[in-house]
Amino acid sequence: MTEEFHRIRRLPPYVFAEVNKAKAAARAAGEDIIDLGMGNPDSPTPPHIVAKLVETVADPRSHRYSTSKGIPGLRKALAGYYARRFGVKLDPETEVVATIGSKEGLANLASAITSPGDTILVPNPSYPIHQFGFIIAGASVRSIPAEPGEEMLRALDRAVRHSVPKPTALIVNFPSNPTAFVADLDFYKEIVAFCRREGIWILSDLAYCEIYFGDTPPPSILQVEGAKEIAVEFTSMSKTYSMAGWRMGFAAGNPHLISALTRIKSYLDYGAFTPIQVAAVTALNGPQDCVADIRALYKERRDVLLRGLSAAGWDVPAPDGSMFAWAPIPPKYAHLGSVEFSKLLLANAGVAVAPGLGFGEHGDGFVRIGLVENTQRLRQATRNIRAFLTGRQNSPGADTDTGASLEKAS
Structure with a gap:
């Protein structure tokens, strides 16, 4: 009676659970987490x-x-x-x-x-x-x-x-x-x-x-x-x-x-x-202006995100559609895989993304970034990511080296 049911046995552990658990713990500790992990539209219904x-x-x-x-x-x-x-x-x-x-x-x-x-x-x-x-x-x-x-x-x-x-x-x-x-x-x-x-x-x-x-x-x-x-x-x-x-x-x-x-x-x-x-x-x-407005909103967010990531030294292809960017893990961290890199990004930049492994084993070299925050928050996210990738603290204007954290992650 303690064995798992047949259909449940065919389902692997939920890949996103580790990142979600870390995200919840960070928020419980009062940290400001910018959540770009879930494809959850933040705009109000028309x-x-x-x-x-x-x-x-x-x-x-x-x-x-x-x-x-x-x-x-x-x-x-x-x-x-x-x-x-x-x-x-x-x-x-x-x-x-x-x-x-x-x-x-x-x-x-x-x-x-x-x-x-x-x-x-x-x-x-x-x-x-x-x-x-x-x-x-x-x-x-x-x-x-x-x-x-x-x-x-x-x-x-x-x-x-x-x-x-x-x-x-x-x-x-x-x-x-x-x-x-x-x-x-x-x-x-x-x-x-x-x-x-x-x-x-x-x-x-x-x-x-x-x-x-x-x-x-x-x-x-x-x-x-x-x-x-x-x-x-x-x-x-x-x-x-x-x-x-x-x-x-x-x-x-x-x-x-x-x-x-x-x-x-x-x-x-x-x-x-x-x-x-x-x-x-x-x-x-009814009127479809709202559809065009939502599309324009995601395009603006896409452009803001990609410009910020490019400035951080992270080269991410521009998506032609959807509300996501499919981002290859930066070469320095590629050996970690998507789950560990996502946890590292959360801990060091306060940004949550979805590990590509959750979408299949061929996605493990990527993370999915959702365009689900306003442009101000996206700019903040890319600043935090830039500070992390360049080995500096997340706080704006800080110059303190955090290379030890990077060395540990590498």
């Missing part, structure tokens, strides 16, 4: 969305059980968004289901379509639910490169030829969490052609599609001709409208997959609270 929630929650009828697949108006609003944004036509009845955040949708679809021992192809590194949703469901996961391009395509071909059993599903996520990679439509065309030929389902996570910094908005895989024969796509209100805690997302695409997700959800939940769904309709159908 006022017109909040106003609709307040208006709806005042109606006692809205407090009853809702609809697991989402109220009709919400599914129609998501279909309207796809038509405007991507030129993709969706049937709200058969090709759209509302989810309690995209994470819940991904996990429940994994449960719905997975048989024990199935092989699933997942980028490494990637957002944890992409692999662990399937691992919990009893599948085996085969890692593929995370960056869109020829290397990923070659890995898919090898996986089909050498995996037993043959892979049944592929996860893609662009703009990516944590790597911030962005894919173009031509790449999606190659992926769709390959998976149609091999009979592989595609689950596309498009949660960051409105957080981009170039001139061309990221595409949807459903824009590819024939994609709906094999693909379903997950989107979320969390980042686009700063509604992370509201837990509102969607799955759209292949009717067979949508039906499977709808059916399993009908046994598990009654859907999101109705006022949240009504407010989400307002978000999707």
Whole structure:
């Protein structure tokens, strides 16, 4: 009776726990910690969305059980968004289901379509639910490169030829969490052609599609001709409208997959609270200036962070999308790995980041830095990091050498 349950045994220790424990201890000791570790939007939800929630929650009828697949108006609003944004036509009845955040949708679809021992192809590194949703469901996961391009395509071909059993599903996520990679439509065309030929389902996570910094908005895989024969796509209100805690997302695409997700959800939940769904309709159908404002905010923060890190001597590639920077560990500290480097950064600079190991073993040479603080705090964070990397105290203007700490860390 003391042994761990079967599904729990398949889950490794939570990689972020060590950093979170150190962060909590530092804050309990009164230290000012700048937390860039979690992708938790700090901007308020736009006022017109909040106003609709307040208006709806005042109606006692809205407090009853809702609809697991989402109220009709919400599914129609998501279909309207796809038509405007991507030129993709969706049937709200058969090709759209509302989810309690995209994470819940991904996990429940994994449960719905997975048989024990199935092989699933997942980028490494990637957002944890992409692999662990399937691992919990009893599948085996085969890692593929995370960056869109020829290397990923070659890995898919090898996986089909050498995996037993043959892979049944592929996860893609662009703009990516944590790597911030962005894919173009031509790449999606190659992926769709390959998976149609091999009979592989595609689950596309498009949660960051409105957080981009170039001139061309990221595409949807459903824009590819024939994609709906094999693909379903997950989107979320969390980042686009700063509604992370509201837990509102969607799955759209292949009717067979949508039906499977709808059916399993009908046994598990009654859907999101109705006022949240009504407010989400307002978000999707209402003015979209707020989306552009949120995008501009993240771009400004990205630029401030990268300038500050560059001045600190830390060369970090500029992300083209998402709300993260995927930062290679500085060469001097690369031997430590991402967990120990994250703890060192917390202790010496008062800055919390997410260790790349938490997103897969191929992420261990990186840390993920979230653009989740205002520009003043980001400047403070980069000053602290610069003081740490150059061997000086964190306090502004201090010249005292702290080389001993660096020597110990090295």
